[in-house]
Amino acid sequence: MHRRRFLGGTIGLGLAAVGAAGTAFTVLGGGGGKASAATGTLPVPDLLEGTASDGTTTFTLEARTGTSEVVSGVTSSTMGYNQAFLGPTMKWTSGDTVLLNITNSLGADTTVHFHGAHVPAASDGGPQLAFADGTTWAPTFEVKDEAKTLWYHPHALGTTAEQAVHGLAGMIIVEDDTDTSAALPGDYGVDDIPVILQCLASDTAGDIKYDLTGYLGNGLVYPVLCNGANVDDTTLTFAATKTRNRFRLLNASPSDIITVQRSDGGTMTQIASDQGYLAEPAEVTTVRLVAGARAEVVMDLTDDVTLQAVITTGWVRGGSGTYDFLTVTAGGSDTPDDLPGTLRTIDRYDTSDFTARTITLGQSGTTMLIDGKAGTSMSAMEMISTTLGSKEIWTVKNGTQLEHSFHLHDVPFQLISVNGDDPSGVQLGWYDTYEVVGGGSIEIAMEFTDFADDTYMYMLHCHLLQHEDEGMMASLMVTEG
Incomplete structure (x- = not known):
C-alpha cells in the first residue's frame, strides 16, 4: 500500500516535509x-x-x-x-x-x-x-x-x-563481546540488516530542497528512500535465509517523524534504543523515530512480513503517508534459541542530588533559539559549561508550537519524565535524541564522563536539521573543573 496525503499550504514556520527519494546506485569512478x-x-x-x-x-x-x-x-x-x-x-x-x-x-x-x-x-x-x-x-x-x-x-x-x-x-x-551480543543475529547483510530511512523534498527536475525557500516552492514531490532506494512505487524485498533477523532502524531524514510497523499489525521485538540494548526485550507493534533516532528490532519469521513507514510531517509542508517499504520473505529453516530475558543492566538514576538546568527551545520569526540565543555562529550561540564527573538533570522546554528532536552530543541520557509523565517500556532505555512536542517538555539525566577539553566543545541542538541551521543549537564545554 502506498498512500500519500499532500498538505497544500504551510503548516507552521519550521514544520517539516515528508518523503524522501533515492535509489540503489552504482558508483562510477572519479x-x-x-x-x-x-x-x-x-x-x-x-x-x-x-x-x-x-x-x-x-x-x-x-x-x-x-x-x-x-x-x-x-x-x-x-x-x-x-x-x-x-x-x-x-x-x-x-x-x-x-x-x-x-x-x-x-x-x-x-x-x-x-x-x-x-x-x-x-x-x-x-x-x-x-x-x-x-x-x-x-x-x-x-x-x-x-x-x-x-x-x-x-x-x-x-x-x-x-x-x-x-x-x-x-x-x-x-x-562488543558480551553474552547478549553473542546471542543476537550479527552477520551483516545476512541476518543483521541496516535500514536507513529518509524523507526528502525535490522539485520534478530533481533539485533536492533543504531550506525554507526551497520547501516553500511550488511543484514539489516528496520521495521516500530506504537505503537510498526510492520506495514511492516499489516495495523492496529482502530474502531472509535465517529465521531470526535483526533490523537496525535509522531515521536519517532532515525533519520528519517515521513510525515503523508491520502491515499485518503483528509485533516486533525491540532490543535497543539509540544508545544500545534495552534492559530486556520488549514486544512492540510500532517503533517511533524522530529525526536522528535509531532502534533495533528482531523478528522470528516463518511467514513473509511487510514493513511500513508511517511518515508524519515535521517541518514546512509535504506529504504525510504510509509506505510499504520492505517485504521480508521467510526462508530460514533453523530454530533459534530463546532471546535472553535480560539484555543488560540499566541502573536508573537517583537525581535527588543532580545539578538542575533548564534548556528552553524558542523561536523569533524564522530564527530558532536555545535560551534566547541563535546558534548561527560559535560566538553567538549559548554556551553551557559543566565539569568532568558532573551529574545533571535538564528540563528541556519547548517554548514553540513546533516539533523538535533534541540531540545531545558526548554522553547518553535517561528520560526522567516526558510531558510530565514517568517513562515506561522502551523509554527506560538510553537515548541521545528524543522528541519534544510543541509546548511540551522532557526531563533528562546524564553524567559527564571520560573527556574534558578547554578548547573544543560538544553540541546540543534540534535534530530537525533546518532548525539547527536556523539557530537552534548551543555549545557544551566539559572541563576538568
Whole structure:
C-alpha cells in the first residue's frame, strides 16, 4: 500500500516535509557516480573494511559529489561518502582504537559527526572542526561505546541540512563481546540488516530542497528512500535465509517523524534504543523515530512480513503517508534459541542530588533559539559549561508550537519524565535524541564522563536539521573543573 496525503499550504514556520527519494546506485569512478534505477531488492550498504596496524584500525572515507536518482527517472546532484549517495557502514569494536582518514572533495567546508558516539570533543566532528575542500581530517580515539547503532553525517554551521539531504550519511555498528551480543543475529547483510530511512523534498527536475525557500516552492514531490532506494512505487524485498533477523532502524531524514510497523499489525521485538540494548526485550507493534533516532528490532519469521513507514510531517509542508517499504520473505529453516530475558543492566538514576538546568527551545520569526540565543555562529550561540564527573538533570522546554528532536552530543541520557509523565517500556532505555512536542517538555539525566577539553566543545541542538541551521543549537564545554 502506498498512500500519500499532500498538505497544500504551510503548516507552521519550521514544520517539516515528508518523503524522501533515492535509489540503489552504482558508483562510477572519479568524483561520484550515477545511480542505477531502483530495483525490487533491498540494497545493503557496503561494509567498509578497516586496516589494522599497531593496534589501530584505520578507515578511509571521502566526502564527494555525484549524481543519483532521488526522484525515480530523474538525475539529481548528490553527495556521498566513497560513492554518489549515502556511505558505507563502518563496524567498530568496543575497546579498539580507530583512526579515520576523511578527505573533503565537496568544494565546500564540511565536518563529520559521529552521532551518538562517546568520543573526545576534539574528535566529535562539531562545527568547530570544519575542514576545507581538498584537506583530510584524521581523528583517532578509543571506542568506549558498548554495542549499539550509531551513524555519521556532516555538522558544519549553516550547511548541515544541505549536505545531509544530498546524501552524506552512513551507519556505524559498534560490536562488543558480551553474552547478549553473542546471542543476537550479527552477520551483516545476512541476518543483521541496516535500514536507513529518509524523507526528502525535490522539485520534478530533481533539485533536492533543504531550506525554507526551497520547501516553500511550488511543484514539489516528496520521495521516500530506504537505503537510498526510492520506495514511492516499489516495495523492496529482502530474502531472509535465517529465521531470526535483526533490523537496525535509522531515521536519517532532515525533519520528519517515521513510525515503523508491520502491515499485518503483528509485533516486533525491540532490543535497543539509540544508545544500545534495552534492559530486556520488549514486544512492540510500532517503533517511533524522530529525526536522528535509531532502534533495533528482531523478528522470528516463518511467514513473509511487510514493513511500513508511517511518515508524519515535521517541518514546512509535504506529504504525510504510509509506505510499504520492505517485504521480508521467510526462508530460514533453523530454530533459534530463546532471546535472553535480560539484555543488560540499566541502573536508573537517583537525581535527588543532580545539578538542575533548564534548556528552553524558542523561536523569533524564522530564527530558532536555545535560551534566547541563535546558534548561527560559535560566538553567538549559548554556551553551557559543566565539569568532568558532573551529574545533571535538564528540563528541556519547548517554548514553540513546533516539533523538535533534541540531540545531545558526548554522553547518553535517561528520560526522567516526558510531558510530565514517568517513562515506561522502551523509554527506560538510553537515548541521545528524543522528541519534544510543541509546548511540551522532557526531563533528562546524564553524567559527564571520560573527556574534558578547554578548547573544543560538544553540541546540543534540534535534530530537525533546518532548525539547527536556523539557530537552534548551543555549545557544551566539559572541563576538568
